[in-house]
Amino acid sequence: MIKNYIKIAWRNLIKNKFFSLINIFGLAVGLATCFLLMLYVFNETSYDKHHKDVNQIYRVALEAAGEKWAAGPAPLAQGLASDFAEVEQVTRILNFPTTDKMLLKDENANVSFYETNGYYVDSTFFKVFTYDFSYGDLETALNQPNTVVISEAIAHKLYGDANPINKIINIEIPYGKYNYTVKGVFKNNGDKSHINANFFLSMQNGDIGEWVGQQTNWAYNNIFHTYIKLKKGVNTGNFEEKLPAFLKRNAAVDFKEMNLSKQLFLQPVKDIYLKSDIGNELSTNGNMTYLYIFGSIAAFLLLIACINFMNLSTARSEKRAKEVGVRKVMGAHKQSLIFQYLGESLMMSVLALALSMVIVVLFLPIFNEFSQKELMPFENSQLMFWVIGLTLFTGLLSGLYPAFYLSSFKITTVLKGKLANSFSATFIRKGLVVFQFAISVCLILVAVVIVKQLDFIKNQDLGFKKDQQIILPLRSASVVGNYNAFKDEMLKDPKVASVSAASTYPGFDLVQDMFIYAEGKSLDDKIEIHYAQAYEDYIKTLGYELIRGRFLSTNPEADLDGVVLNETAIKQLGYDVDNAIGKKVYHEFDKQPQSLHIVGVIKDFHSRSFHNSILPYAIRKFSNGTQPSYFIVNIKEGQFDNALASVKSVWEKVNPDTPFQYSFLDQDFQRNYEKEQRMSDVIICFTLIAIFIACLGLLGLASFTTEQRKKEVGIRRVLGASVIGITTLLSKDFLKLVVAAIAFASPISYYLGKRWLEGFAYHIDMSWWLFVITGGVALGIAFATVSFQVIKAAVSNPVKSLRTE
Amino acid sequence: MLLQLKNISKWVHSGGQKVFLLKDINFWVNEGDFISIMGPSGSGKSTLLNIIGMLDDFNEGEYTFLEEKVHSLKEKHRANLYKQYIGFVFQAYHLIDELTVKENLEMPLLYKKHNASERKSLVADMLDRFNIVGKKDLFPSQLSGGQQQLVGVARALIASPKLILADEPTGNLNSKQGEEIMEIFTQLNKDGVTIIQVTHSEKNMAYGSRVINLLDGKIE
Numbered sequence A: 001m002i003k004n005y006i007k008i009a010w011r012n013l014i015k016n017k018f019f020s021l022i023n024i025f026g027l028a029v030g031l032a033t034c035f036l037l038m039l040y041v042f043n044e045t046s047y048d049k050h051h052k053d054v055n056q057i058y059r060v061a062l063e064a065a066g067e068k069w070a071a072g073p074a075p076l077a078q079g080l081a082s083d084f085a086e087v088e089q090v091t092r093i094l095n096f097p098t099t100d101k102m103l104l105k106d107e108n109a110n111v112s113f114y115e116t117n118g119y120y121v122d123s124t125f126f127k128v129f130t131y132d133f134s135y136g137d138l139e140t141a142l143n144q145p146n147t148v149v150i151s152e153a154i155a156h157k158l159y160g161d162a163n164p165i166n167k168i169i170n171i172e173i174p175y176g177k178y179n180y181t182v183k184g185v186f187k188n189n190g191d192k193s194h195i196n197a198n199f200f201l202s203m204q205n206g207d208i209g210e211w212v213g214q215q216t217n218w219a220y221n222n223i224f225h226t227y228i229k230l231k232k233g234v235n236t237g238n239f240e241e242k243l244p245a246f247l248k249r250n251a252a253v254d255f256k257e258m259n260l261s262k263q264l265f266l267q268p269v270k271d272i273y274l275k276s277d278i279g280n281e282l283s284t285n286g287n288m289t290y291l292y293i294f295g296s297i298a299a300f301l302l303l304i305a306c307i308n309f310m311n312l313s314t315a316r317s318e319k320r321a322k323e324v325g326v327r328k329v330m331g332a333h334k335q336s337l338i339f340q341y342l343g344e345s346l347m348m349s350v351l352a353l354a355l356s357m358v359i360v361v362l363f364l365p366i367f368n369e370f371s372q373k374e375l376m377p378f379e380n381s382q383l384m385f386w387v388i389g390l391t392l393f394t395g396l397l398s399g400l401y402p403a404f405y406l407s408s409f410k411i412t413t414v415l416k417g418k419l420a421n422s423f424s425a426t427f428i429r430k431g432l433v434v435f436q437f438a439i440s441v442c443l444i445l446v447a448v449v450i451v452k453q454l455d456f457i458k459n460q461d462l463g464f465k466k467d468q469q470i471i472l473p474l475r476s477a478s479v480v481g482n483y484n485a486f487k488d489e490m491l492k493d494p495k496v497a498s499v500s501a502a503s504t505y506p507g508f509d510l511v512q513d514m515f516i517y518a519e520g521k522s523l524d525d526k527i528e529i530h531y532a533q534a535y536e537d538y539i540k541t542l543g544y545e546l547i548r549g550r551f552l553s554t555n556p557e558a559d560l561d562g563v564v565l566n567e568t569a570i571k572q573l574g575y576d577v578d579n580a581i582g583k584k585v586y587h588e589f590d591k592q593p594q595s596l597h598i599v600g601v602i603k604d605f606h607s608r609s610f611h612n613s614i615l616p617y618a619i620r621k622f623s624n625g626t627q628p629s630y631f632i633v634n635i636k637e638g639q640f641d642n643a644l645a646s647v648k649s650v651w652e653k654v655n656p657d658t659p660f661q662y663s664f665l666d667q668d669f670q671r672n673y674e675k676e677q678r679m680s681d682v683i684i685c686f687t688l689i690a691i692f693i694a695c696l697g698l699l700g701l702a703s704f705t706t707e708q709r710k711k712e713v714g715i716r717r718v719l720g721a722s723v724i725g726i727t728t729l730l731s732k733d734f735l736k737l738v739v740a741a742i743a744f745a746s747p748i749s750y751y752l753g754k755r756w757l758e759g760f761a762y763h764i765d766m767s768w769w770l771f772v773i774t775g776g777v778a779l780g781i782a783f784a785t786v787s788f789q790v791i792k793a794a795v796s797n798p799v800k801s802l803r804t805e
Numbered sequence B: 001m002l003l004q005l006k007n008i009s010k011w012v013h014s015g016g017q018k019v020f021l022l023k024d025i026n027f028w029v030n031e032g033d034f035i036s037i038m039g040p041s042g043s044g045k046s047t048l049l050n051i052i053g054m055l056d057d058f059n060e061g062e063y064t065f066l067e068e069k070v071h072s073l074k075e076k077h078r079a080n081l082y083k084q085y086i087g088f089v090f091q092a093y094h095l096i097d098e099l100t101v102k103e104n105l106e107m108p109l110l111y112k113k114h115n116a117s118e119r120k121s122l123v124a125d126m127l128d129r130f131n132i133v134g135k136k137d138l139f140p141s142q143l144s145g146g147q148q149q150l151v152g153v154a155r156a157l158i159a160s161p162k163l164i165l166a167d168e169p170t171g172n173l174n175s176k177q178g179e180e181i182m183e184i185f186t187q188l189n190k191d192g193v194t195i196i197q198v199t200h201s202e203k204n205m206a207y208g209s210r211v212i213n214l215l216d217g218k219i220e
Helices: A002-015 A017-044 A076-083 A152-159 A209-214 A236-241 A243-258 A269-275 A288-315 A317-329 A334-371 A381-407 A411-415 A423-459 A477-481 A483-491 A538-542 A567-573 A643-654 A665-708 A710-718 A723-757 A768-795 A798-803 B045-052 B075-085 B101-111 B116-129 B145-157 B175-190
Strands: A057-064 A067-069 A087-094 A101-106 A112-116 A118-121 A133-136 A147-151 A168-173 A176-186 A199-202 A224-230 A263-268 A469-473 A496-502 A513-518 A527-533 A546-549 A562-566 A584-589 A592-602 A617-620 A630-635 B003-014 B017-029 B034-038 B060-065 B086-089 B163-167 B194-198 B210-215
Touching (some): A002 A017, A002 A334, A002 B101, A017 A334, A017 A381, A017 A665, A057 A269, A076 A087, A076 A224, A076 A243, A147 A168, A152 A176, A263 A269, A269 A288, A288 A423, A288 A665, A317 A334, A317 A381, A317 A411, A423 A665, A423 A723, A423 A768, A469 A643, A477 A483, A483 A496, A483 A643, A496 A538, A496 A643, A527 A567, A562 A567, A567 A617, A630 A643, A665 A723, A665 A768, A710 A768, A723 A768, B003 B045, B034 B045, B034 B175, B045 B194, B075 B086, B101 B116, B101 B145, B116 B145, B145 B175, B163 B175, B175 B194
Parallel strands (some): A118 A199, A562 A592, B086 B163
Antiparallel strands (some): A057 A224, A087 A118, A087 A224, A133 A176, A147 A199, A168 A176, A469 A630, A496 A630, A513 A527, A513 A584, A546 A592, A562 A617, B003 B017
16 A cells, blocks of 8 residues: 555656655755754754753852843852852852963973963862863862863864873963963863863962952952852752842942942853853853744744645645545545555655755755854764654645645545635635745845844944954063054054054953042942053044043053043033033042042944943053053054054064964954844845745746646637736736735834844834835745746747647 | 435535435346436436445435445445445546556555455456456556556456446447447346446447436436
């Protein structure tokens, strides 16, 4: 019986090559997209699943005034450990500001390179988190001061294949050079974690160790990522309820001084990567919402392909109707017919599966590139299970309706050949086409909105010059000391417009902030202000617009208490831009009010991405031995070509011992929109696929209908209808459906676009013509698709089509 | 008695009025009968045949087939009944285009759940009996009309039915092919198979033992 079914299915498939091709190809593209996305989803959901007892591990994060912050104060970990019997282990990670890149050298300084993501951790780190060591002892790795655990990749770079244990690495940070002893090497084995470390330094050490030891205040320096492992069986909810009292017990005094109130909350470590997007994350996390979005788009794509199958099967049912009748007369039950037709769609989907595997293998490299992953097609056995499941599901989904539709034919009508496409079947078919195109149009519209917004972001005036800026990170004290030599040498170059140095430059979440208040007010009226510390020419180099007053003096002794504020800061302080110069602002340090005076006001600018609105901002001088972290070199307009080479040669002349590193400010700034850029790429890609599959279906339907109406066309032609008249007549039916789809899709995509744009503090408006143009494009694509078939029918010789009757 | 129809009526509603396709039909068929149903177009011949074959419903009356009351049977039960006892032959042959001769013959056996070896021997018997062994791997489109109808008859016979229902079996054939088919029916009838045929042709009628004349849904 099965053999009989397969035979008939196969012969039908071969006989109707065109329809089979549309079906299989459409399904294959849909399945391939789903599989690629599944690979991505499996990868994204595999973070931090490998830790032993991961369900007992939590990060303790802070919440203050509605803002959530991933790190806590230094004494938090010890406090939790000593106050709670429920806590089995605590550990901290310190991602020390300005040490985002460290210069690593082996003992003899033969090899030296910058390495990112080096974190200071407590000795208990490997008792909480599971790492697979290829060298060294997990238990004791960081027990000694000045020890380091490195990744296999780093070990290989430094020592080749030699055992690195007890070797010395010289690590240079802006505060000096320090020797660390290698006590462990962990494998780069594909275990993924939100802690994206390349190496771990012991928190007890000769560089920042002393500073860490001094941190006993609960109110500031919230830069210690604090993790706890609860004992087995501890109820997390109950434990979390005890945290407010704990914080009050320990931190009330410190908070009161700063006039603060904060809460603690727990984040399960296994959820951090996908679900946490709060201040000061260790790295850019994934995003559950995007997974849902991508997942639903993939599902829709597959659905579009399934609809093609349903529509083409039912449209062509006339051809199968006789078979249904004969089989019923021969004694076939309805079920056995349903099984037969389901079997056919399953076969179709299995063939599509084979083709989709080829597509996956071909397109994986491209997909990896824009998803920035290293996905392998068959690494996950679970995936194969899903792949097979999805294929079967697809086969059933697309086969179910045709199977029931076909098997329900009445013998007496089909054998008389009286079967006309019933009203309900036609209606359903039209409805499905509208649905397909509504999805496609929706995707197009959303993609257009995203592209326009990203374009807006790129071209909007930020209030400073983001182009032509070369940023040189400073990772050692000696380089900072050479600033004047570097600057003098650099300015000799005619291509260079200006040079400065600062603690930061626009484009980042700022870490440096303080609370200030205006004259005649108190700490109760404080505003939070972020600030940069800068050398002279900072404003000129970055192109800020000074609207009142002047910039900080070049005299190293002058203006130590001077400050330049942006307009927003002036407004929030309650001053007026016109009379702010010379006014004082206060901040408190060790309970003593200290005054700063306003020497200049700059126009508001976007120091952060367009997701955020403009906040109060200040520029100050360096003080108390603080040092700049970046040189900024502004190149003159139109002279960018060889500029980088000359900056490099100057750097190498002035700092022969330190490797040259650079970035471009515009690219750094753009990095803020990486997620959006990636999303836009993915959606554009999906949109194209969706349109493609939907058009395949339309093409199939068009060829079917024109075939069916061949006689009508012939008669009309004989009676004098023009080619254009017939083309219009035949296309109209399809285009009506597309217009209906546009009508459905527009409000939905308007809503989706609006929701997405709400994530930006500054965004475009969605104007009506956007929808009109997009609708027009969709209509054009649909017309192009059907016109081929339709025109072919319209120009064909009517004598031929009439003769066949 | 093989089957009996008592006061069978079938109607449709058209423009608010009952239009009778069949009205008050009474007749019976004994095993071994060869009956011809005759009448002009639209007199209800095919409808009557479909009702006898249980492919179509009726609105009123009683139909007994081998002591079973067809009018009160469930759809599935009814299907089992005709599957077991009735073979159909159509004017347009109704072979499945995508299956070869051999596979077309095999199909009814598949639905009756015969095992592979049984199917093989039954199909081989049939091919032999109708002299179409050489055509077994051809598709219907590669056969002449007469050959297709031969396959159609063979398919109707393969499950050894008690009753063959033939709806204008020679309607699409030339006279020589038609005669061949009628000869086969005569032979089958001699072997004990009951046959009911719908026909327009007096010549074909002559092969039968009894004639039922229909006019406007009624037996004359």
